[in-house]
Amino acid sequence: MKRLSRVVLVSAALIPLAAQAAGRLQLDDKASLWPRAGMEAKIDFTNRMGKSMVQLSPELSNAYFMRCLEETANIGDTKELTLGDLVRTCVSLQMGRAE
Structure with missing residues (x-):
């Protein structure tokens, strides 16, 4: 019984972590998710992109x-574009300005 209660407690503690991880925006997510995402998810995503790309420029x-x-992401219908496609576009735009 004690072991079962520990398993239940550990499982209950991990559920919010799994939900939080599931809520993170990823490069392969559809671009149409961006306008509907919460500000916390957007900040998390752009922080990760900034940390990885600032080395380029x-x-x-x-x-x-x-x-x-x-x-x-808010210009129009992004159809099948992913966030990764938009990130590549953003990098291309910035690198084009630097030349």
């Missing part, structure tokens, strides 16, 4: 990705 910061993704 200092201008590829989390603030840049937030601005760029807000503009590109």
Whole structure:
């Protein structure tokens, strides 16, 4: 009985973590999710993109990705585009300016 209660407690503690992980935006998510995502998920995603891309160029910061993704994802019907496609577009736009 004691063991069962421990399993239940551990499971109950892990459910919010699983839900939080499931709520994270990923590169392979549809771009149409961006406008409906919460601000916390957007900040988390742009922070991750900024940390990984700022090595290519200092201008590829989390603030840049937030601005760029807000503009590109809200323009119109993104059809089958993914967030990864939008991130690549944002990188291309910034690298084109740097040349």
